[in-house]
Amino acid sequence: IIADFDGKGKRVLDSGCGWAPLGRLLTYKFDDLLYTGLTSSDKGVNVARNFTIDFKFHERSKIVKTNFIHRLPFSDNSFDAVFNVESLFHHPNHKMYLQEISRILDHGGEYRVMDYFIPTTLKNLKQDDQVLAKCVSDYWAFANFPEYPNFEQGAEDAGLIVKHRFDLYEKIRPFAVDSLMEDLQELERYISAVANQNYQLQGLFSKTAFDDNRNLRSIELQNLSEILGSKCNSILLANGVAHYTMYILQKP
Numbered sequence: 124i125i126a127d128f129d130g131k132g133k134r135v136l137d138s139g140c141g142w143a144p145l146g147r148l149l150t151y152k153f154d155d156l157l158y159t160g161l162t163s164s165d166k167g168v169n170v171a172r173n174f175t176i177d178f179k180f181h182e183r184s185k186i187v188k189t190n191f192i193h194r195l196p197f198s199d200n201s202f203d204a205v206f207n208v209e210s211l212f213h214h215p216n217h218k219m220y221l222q223e224i225s226r227i228l229d230h231g232g233e234y235r236v237m238d239y240f241i242p243t244t245l246k247n248l249k250q251d252d253q254v255l256a257k258c259v260s261d262y263w264a265f266a267n268f269p270e271y272p273n274f275e276q277g278a279e280d281a282g283l284i285v286k287h288r289f290d291l292y293e294k295i296r297p298f299a300v301d302s303l304m305e306d307l308q309e310l311e312r313y314i315s316a317v318a319n320q321n322y323q324l325q326g327l328f329s330k331t332a333f334d335d336n337r338n339l340r341s342i343e344l345q346n347l348s349e350i351l352g353s354k355c356n357s358i359l360l361a362n363g364v365a366h367y368t369m370y371i372l373q374k375p
Contacts, residue, residue, distance in 0.1 A: 124208060124237045124369060125149065130156045133203040136227070137161065138191060139210025143171040150180040158184040159202075161191060163278045189219070194220070200229040207236040212268045218277035225281040225374055234283060234372040239356050239365040241270045242290070254362045259355045268365055283372040292366035299360040312340070313347060 124145075128154035134262065137145050149156050160171050168188045173183040189196050190297050192215060205224055214220045234337030241248070245256060246270070260266035275285055309327075316324040316332065326332035328342045339347070359365035 124235050125310050136202045136205045138207050142174045160186045166328050168358040182344045189373040197227045200223045202226045210252045211236055211238045212266050215267050219278045222279040227282050232374050239268050240368040241268050242366050244270045262355045278372050287371040288371050289369040290366050295367040299357040
């Protein structure tokens with residue numbers, strides 16, 4: 124997502140920054156870049172701030188807590204670049220958000236987003252694919268996967284120019300399928316153990332996966348939960364419902 128990005132002296136916003144790995148990458152590559160990470164929880168702020176301290180880029184960084192669903196807490200033309208990495212699909216109104224991106228971007232600035240996009244529209248998907256997308260959305264509690272036509276129209280309405288659209292589906296799908304198959308094998312271990320009453324099954328993080336009451340140990344259950352959660356979007360990729368896509372937009 125930073126390919127061909129010139130970050131020298133730039134003011135950069137990472138919207139939905141997680142623990143700020145993009146900040147580490149950008150500040151390492153550009154020693155005069157100013158980084159702002161945006162997150163929505165106190166825990167997220169603490170994790171990201173600690174990461175900036177651990178990797179010694181805290182003096183050129185700040186982490187801001189806000190609800191990015193509403194007006195962003197920045198003045199007009201505040202940033203030379205805005206990034207979203209796998210966080211746009213959490214926003215309920217992409218058109219409103221694009222208006223905010225356009226407002227806070229300075230003229231000539233870029234908005235770079237990498238996320239799970241639906242190449243058509245949700246309503247035009249096959250019924251089974253719509254059900255699959257809803258199941259993934261329910262897992263996340265809420266997911267609003269952006270759609271090519273509506274995202275591009277929203278960008279135009281916000282005064283942003285689509286410079287590039289990189290559809291990475293063909294490159295990413297084989298990895299998504301392989302990853303799913305590996306995790307399905309892990310799930311099969313647990314299921315077979317219960318079916319065969321093999322409660323002495325060796326765990327990944329403990330000597331046995333089950334305790335004396337034949338319940339899955341907490342650490343094993345956490346691993347199982349993470350496997351299921353991390354693969355929700357991979358299922359969409361494997362089935363072709365979503366395409367992993369990068370956009371570069373620019374404010375004239």
